[in-house]
Amino acid sequence: MAFFIAQILTGLANASALFMVAAGLSLIFGVTRIVNFAHGSFYMLGAYIGYSLMQILPGAVGFWGAILLAGVAVGLIGVIVEICVLRPVYRAPELFQLVATFGVILVIQDLTLMVWGPEDVLGPRAPGLRGVIRIMGEPVPKYDLALIAITPFVALALWYLIARTRMGVLVRAATQDREMVGALGVNQAWLFTGVFFLGTALAGLGGAIQLPKGGADLLMDFNILTAIFVVVVIGGMGSLPGAYLAAVLISVLNVFGVAYLPQSTLVLMFVVMVIVLMVRPYGLFGREEVAGEHGQIGEPERPIKPAGLTTRLVVLAGLAVLAFLPLFGSSFAQVLVTDILIFCLFAASLHFLLGMGGLVSFGHAAYFGGGAYAAALLVTYAGTPMELVLLLAPIAAGLAAVIIGWVCLRLTGVYFAMLTLAFAQLLWSLVFQWGEVTGGDDGMVDIWPSDWASDTTAFFYLTLLLSVGGILMLRHTAHSPFGYALRAARDSARQAEATGIDTKRIQWVAFAFAGAMAGLAGGLFVFSKGSVFPNELEIAKSFDALIVVFLGGVKTLAGGVVGGAALKGAEDYITRFEYWRLVLGITIILVVIMAPDGIVGSLRRAGERIGLIRDPEARS
């Protein structure tokens, strides 16, 4: 019993920071409709800034003052980010905003590394709250009790702000219809900035207040990100009580997980999330999201068309160059191009889902990594030959996509995206924690192609054949009647339904198909490297694909492929710099702001402007 209570108290204490950070995310999403991926980065900044301030400011007043000041400082950094990065993209489609915040993550990562260095920082103890108190014989840290006592006040202050002040009324009104709030004379820009200040300040506060428990390190931004997404999704987007309840639920569960089922702690969180969403699709306190409700209707999609003669010739010429690469390219060039081709197939499969289906998946790595692990497991445990594995890996990934798609497609928009992310994380944590089978963090090694394909050039040709084949298949599908139905479901689900298209089924099939193609890429990847590690399933991998699709251009057919080739090619070069994340992050942000049509879209627009390409709609 005593142990039980002590565990619950620890869980409640852990919920404190989690709640503050998640509440900030929820608040920002509610008003600006931006899923702030950089929220974990503000949390990390809060921890580091809090740490530095605690070194300067003495005593108990200094300690608590440092926490408050860290919150304010992070809030101000948030304001800078909001004004410089987000303001220009508020009217842009969701994906642009996501990619922009992802750029912010990279920038903050490297800036933090520059300022505080690579070593983990041990958080100072709170003055006067150093020891433990025995509760029924069990030791409970005094600081935990302080956190448990403080959190309700933070929650209450937030509630008061939202429920009782003019600012709160405006925030709630803007959550529902920000254009109307503007038409009534309220400057939304400053309302958004205010909300962003508050949201990021909460993240900073959360980061600083957990210092005595967890310290600060450079991985804490991504580490908390999934947890706060889970909390916000379980609690319901935009709901403060929901965030608190979910933070407590997850933290307490986590503590008990560590005590009783230490191998399953990571998985547990996602299982709970999936169960909650099966019962209450919009979270415990959330409301259904209606797309387009907030005046964010973008430009109508351009119709895509089969490639013209010129394009076909260019592609053919490109393929011919690739086919003859082994004649003039070094073996290093062949390996690099193999990497690029695999990545292009992966990106093209996501692009198919995103561009043709309008389904923004945050967890596409699940199928790439899933295919890779399926291949590795087949080879390691069943000695399956490569040829068969390359057939089975896409099937396995496709099956995973069938199951995951069945759950995720019950939701739309940001909830769909979050759920796909959660499943990818679920798969990742399974692989990561089920060490006996998957090798855990050590990965699986010694997975090599069949003899005939083990030569670099032979494998290069195999990859060329399968990747280009896969990409052509994706492209062909986009132009098939199935592709029409999928695009119809994207542009207007209701009208598509009315013409007799079963939109959910179409999307489900597309989800499985894209998953299978990602799985094929994953299978090829394993054989090209001879090994696979859990990071092929990570959020960062999913984000890579998202960024690539975005960089290439979402609304263009070639976007995924061009973006994939550009990023992989550039990555090889750029990662030689010490602060390459900073460079990449700034590049991404600049692209979002200045060339939102991506590489292909911008080239086409430039072509239209100087008259090289005729604007198909200009004739009328």
Place this chain on the structure above:
Amino acid sequence: MLDLSGVNAFYGKAQVLNDLSFSVAAGQVTALLGRNGAGKTTTMKSIMQLVVAAQGQVQFAGQNLVGKPPHRVAKLGLGYVPEERRIFTDLTVLENLEVGRQPPRDGAVTWTQDMLFELFPNLAERRSNRGREMSGGEQQMLTIARTLMGNPRFLLLDEPSEGIAPVIVEQMVRVIKQLKTEGLTVLLSEQNLHFAQAVADTVVIIEGGTEKYAGTLTDLAQHPEIRDAYLAV
């Protein structure tokens, strides 16, 4: 007081307003008439700068509104009541009014909650109810009351009689007449003459995003062919 000249507006590549020009005189109630799809709502939105792709001149209080953000337009004393009402359904009646509240303005009535509850007695009873719990007519009253909290000098009413019960339409007529005596200038859009005849001094008829007729109601009565050509009978 309000002068539109050469206003064009687009949704994507579709042009909705085409070189639209007309004026509204201070202190008058002007009805903007036209069939469904004639461009009435777009005209209202173009005045408020809620349509991004609007070009031309919209002169109000000596300033060209084109290109200003909507909140600046509102701050100049233009009050906008949208056709779809767009009340904040999660907020209570009092909170909805709070969103609309702006500082007092020279040369305009400074509205208080109590004055508005006098104007719309139904709202007083429902002050703590959330927007979504109200009937269509009550929502329409709330939208007008919310806009009046901004102490406008000029009121844009987009199809105020649409989809509400006849008895509330009558109340709406009374309210608009009272607003006129308080010194407000009103531009309201309508599909047919009936409601306009009850409240308006002058009419502007548009069709295909272009002005077709402007004059007083009495003048229009002399030209039944115009009415037949451009208005739903």
